[in-house]
Amino acid sequence: MTAIDPPYLQLDNGEQIPIRVRGYQLLNRPMLNRGTAFTHDERRALGLIGLLPPGYASLEAQVRRVYSQYQEQPTNLAKNVFLTHMRDRNEVLFYRLLAEHLEEMLPIVYTPTIGEAIEQYSQWYSRPRGVYLSIDRPEEMEEALKNYGLGPDEVDIVVVTDSEGILGIGDQGVGGIAITTGKLSVYTAAAGIHPRRCVPVVLDVGTDNLRLLNDENYVGERHARVRGDRYDEFLDLFVKTVARLYPNALLHFEDFAAANAHRLLTQYRDELCTFNDDIQGTASVVLAAVLAAVQRTGGRMRDQRVVVHGAGTAGAGIAEVMRDVMVQEGLSREEANDRFWALGSRGLLVEGNRMRDFQEPFARGADEVAGWASDNGRIGLEEVVRQARPTTLIGTSAQPGSFTEAIVREMHKHAPRPIIMPLSNPTPLSEAKPEDILAWTDGQALIATGSPFAPVVRGTTRYRIAQANNALVFPGLGLGVSVSKASRVTDGMVIAAARAVASLMEDAVAPGDSLLPSVNQLRTVSATVAVAVCRTAEEEGLARADLGDPIQAVIEQMWQPNYARVVLG
Numbered sequence: 001m002t003a004i005d006p007p008y009l010q011l012d013n014g015e016q017i018p019i020r021v022r023g024y025q026l027l028n029r030p031m032l033n034r035g036t037a038f039t040h041d042e043r044r045a046l047g048l049i050g051l052l053p054p055g056y057a058s059l060e061a062q063v064r065r066v067y068s069q070y071q072e073q074p075t076n077l078a079k080n081v082f083l084t085h086m087r088d089r090n091e092v093l094f095y096r097l098l099a100e101h102l103e104e105m106l107p108i109v110y111t112p113t114i115g116e117a118i119e120q121y122s123q124w125y126s127r128p129r130g131v132y133l134s135i136d137r138p139e140e141m142e143e144a145l146k147n148y149g150l151g152p153d154e155v156d157i158v159v160v161t162d163s164e165g166i167l168g169i170g171d172q173g174v175g176g177i178a179i180t181t182g183k184l185s186v187y188t189a190a191a192g193i194h195p196r197r198c199v200p201v202v203l204d205v206g207t208d209n210l211r212l213l214n215d216e217n218y219v220g221e222r223h224a225r226v227r228g229d230r231y232d233e234f235l236d237l238f239v240k241t242v243a244r245l246y247p248n249a250l251l252h253f254e255d256f257a258a259a260n261a262h263r264l265l266t267q268y269r270d271e272l273c274t275f276n277d278d279i280q281g282t283a284s285v286v287l288a289a290v291l292a293a294v295q296r297t298g299g300r301m302r303d304q305r306v307v308v309h310g311a312g313t314a315g316a317g318i319a320e321v322m323r324d325v326m327v328q329e330g331l332s333r334e335e336a337n338d339r340f341w342a343l344g345s346r347g348l349l350v351e352g353n354r355m356r357d358f359q360e361p362f363a364r365g366a367d368e369v370a371g372w373a374s375d376n377g378r379i380g381l382e383e384v385v386r387q388a389r390p391t392t393l394i395g396t397s398a399q400p401g402s403f404t405e406a407i408v409r410e411m412h413k414h415a416p417r418p419i420i421m422p423l424s425n426p427t428p429l430s431e432a433k434p435e436d437i438l439a440w441t442d443g444q445a446l447i448a449t450g451s452p453f454a455p456v457v458r459g460t461t462r463y464r465i466a467q468a469n470n471a472l473v474f475p476g477l478g479l480g481v482s483v484s485k486a487s488r489v490t491d492g493m494v495i496a497a498a499r500a501v502a503s504l505m506e507d508a509v510a511p512g513d514s515l516l517p518s519v520n521q522l523r524t525v526s527a528t529v530a531v532a533v534c535r536t537a538e539e540e541g542l543a544r545a546d547l548g549d550p551i552q553a554v555i556e557q558m559w560q561p562n563y564a565r566v567v568l569g
C-alpha cells in the first residue's frame with residue numbers, strides 16, 4: 001500500500017515523490033523532465049502527448065546524443081554554456097553526462113573555464129539559478145530564500161559568496177553566483193549530494209569592478225562595494241536567517257576576500273555548522289598532497305621548511321593546518337610557526353610591518369632578516385628562497401610565473417626533492433608550469449597544481465600532475481557532515497579529511513606517480529573523506545545522527561543520476 005496517489009516517482013531508498021505538474025510545466029522542471037526518455041504510457045498519464053517528438057530514447061542514448069552535441073561546441077566557454085543550459089533542462093541527464101566524462105568536463109563546469117563564465121556572466125545571462133540577495137533590500141532576504149522553495153529539512157548545503165575574491169580573478173559582482181552553482185555541481189558529481197538539496201546564494205553588496213559598473217549588460221547592483229557596519233549587519237542577518245530557515249544545513253563560504261574570509265570564519269565557526277572552502281578545503285587537500293610528498297622523500301612534516309608565496313585566504317589556511325600537524329608531531333606551536341616564511345604583496349612578512357592578524361603568527365623577526373637583500377624594504381621571493389632554504393614552496397598568490405627558473409633552481413640546490421605547489425587558479429594564473437618545474441629540477445620536484453595540467457613526459461617517465469584543488473575535499477566534507485548531522489566543522493575534520501585522501505596514495509611510489517588521486521576517482525575520494533569526517537564527528541561528540549556503519553550510511557546517501565521509476569497506478 002502506498003502513502004500517496006500515483007503518478008509518483010519511486011526512489012531506490014523507498015521514498016515516493018508525487019508528480020503534481022503536467023504538460024509543459026513538467027518539461028520545464030529540470031528535476032522531473034526527461035524529454036524523449038518519457039515512455040508513451042508516461043506521456044499519456046502526464047499530459048505530454050503531442051509535446052514531444054514521437055521517438056523514445058533511453059538515458060544511455062540521450063547521453064550519447066548530448067555528448068556529440070557537446071563535442072561540436074567551438075570553445076570551452078561555449079561548452080560551459082551548453083552544459084549550463086542542459087542542467088536547466090534535465091538535471092539527471094546533465095549529471096549522468098558529467099559522471100561519464102568527469103575528467104574531460106570538470107575543467108569546463110569548474111576551474112579553469114568557470115572563471116571565463118563568471119567574467120562574462122552578464123553578457124551570456126539567459127536565466128537565473130540560485131538566490132540573489134541585495135544589500136539594498138535586506139528586508140527581502142527571508143522572502144527571497146523562501147521563494148527558492150525548500151523547507152527546513154530539505155537543505156543539506158548552502159554555498160554563499162560575496163564575489164570579492166573569485167578564484168584569482170577578484171571582484172566579479174553578481175556573476176559570482178556561478179561559482180556557487182559550479183561548486184554545487186561538484187558536490188553532486190563528486191559526492192552524490194542531491195542537486196535539489198542545495199541552495200546557491202550570491203550576496204550582491206555592489207562591486208568595485210569598473211568594467212562591470214560601466215557595462216550596460218551588467219545585471220547586478222550598480223554601485224561600489226558596501227563595506228563596514230552595513231556589510232557586517234547584512235552578513236549577520238544572512239547567517240542568522242540561514243540558521244533559522246535551514247537548521248540542518250552546512251553553510252559553505254566561497255571566494256570572500258582575505259580580510260572578510262578569516263574574520264567571518266572566526267566569528268561564526270562556533271555558532272553554526274559552517275566552513276570556508278578557500279581556507280579549510282584548500283588547506284586539507286594541500287596537506288594531503290604535502291603528506292604524500294613528505295612520505296616519498298622519507299622525511300617528516302615537522303622537518304619541512306615551508307615558504308608560502310601569497311599568505312592570504314588560502315595560503316594562511318594552508319600554513320595553519322601544516323603547522324598544526326607539526327605540533328601533533330611534537331613541535332611546540334612557536335617552533336612550528338618558525339618553520340614558515342610567508343609573503344604578501346609587500347614581500348616577506350616581518351614583525352613590525354603592517355599585516356593582517358591571521359598572518360602575524362608567521363611573521364619573521366626583524367633581527368633575523370636584517371642582512372637580507374631587499375628592494376625598498378621589500379624582501380622578495382628569490383631572496384627568501386636563498387636565505388630560508390625551503391623544502392616546500394606553496395603558491396597562492398595569483399601571480400603568474402612568479403616561481404621563476406632562478407627561484408626553482410636555487411631551491412633545488414638545497415632540496416634534492418623539492419615540493420613545489422603552484423596552486424593559483426585559473427590556469428593562466430599558475431605560479432609556474434609543471435613542465436618547466438620538472439625541467440629545472442631534473443625531474444626531481446614533487447608537484448601539485450590548482451587547475452588541471454596534462455601529464456609531462458621526460459625520458460621514459462610520464463609524470464602525472466596532482467591537481468590539489470579543494471574539489472577533492474569539500475564534497476566529501478559536505479557529505480560527511482550531512483550523513484553524521486555534525487553540528488560543527490572542526491580542524492580535526494579538516495585534518496582527518498587530508499589524511500583520508502593521502503591514505504589513498506600510499507601505494508603510489510613509482511617515479512611520475514601523482515601525489516593525489518585523479519579526478520576520475522572523485523566519487524571514491526569523496527566517500528573516503530565523508531567516512532573520515534563522520535568518524536571524527538562521532539569522536540568529537542558532534543554527530544547528531546546514530547550512524548551505525550558509517551561506510552554503509554555514506555554509500556546509501558549518495559545520489560545516482562538515474563531516472564527514477566514512474567509509478568502510474
Ligand SMILES: NC(=O)C1=CN([C@@H]2O[C@H](COP(=O)(O)OP(=O)(O)OC[C@H]3O[C@@H](n4cnc5c(N)ncnc54)[C@H](O)[C@@H]3O)[C@@H](O)[C@H]2O)C=CC1
Binds near residue numbers: 169398451
Ligand atoms: N587550489 C585550490 O584549491 C585553491 C586555489 N586558490 C587560488 O589561490 C589564489 C589566491 O586565492 P586567495 O587566497 O583566495 O586570495 P587572497 O587575495 O586572499 O590571497 C592572495 C595573497 O597573495 C598576496 N600577493 C599578491 N601579490 C603578491 C606578490 N607579488 N607576492 C607575494 N604575495 C602576493 C596577497 O597579498 C594575498 O595575501 C587564487 O588564484 C585562487 O584561485 C584559492 C583557493 C583554493
Ligand SMILES: CC(=O)C(=O)O
Binds near residue numbers: 166167277471
Ligand atoms: C578552487 C578555489 O576554490 C579557488 O581557486 O578559489
Ligand SMILES: [Mg+2]
Binds near residue numbers: 167255277278
Ligand atoms: Mg574558491
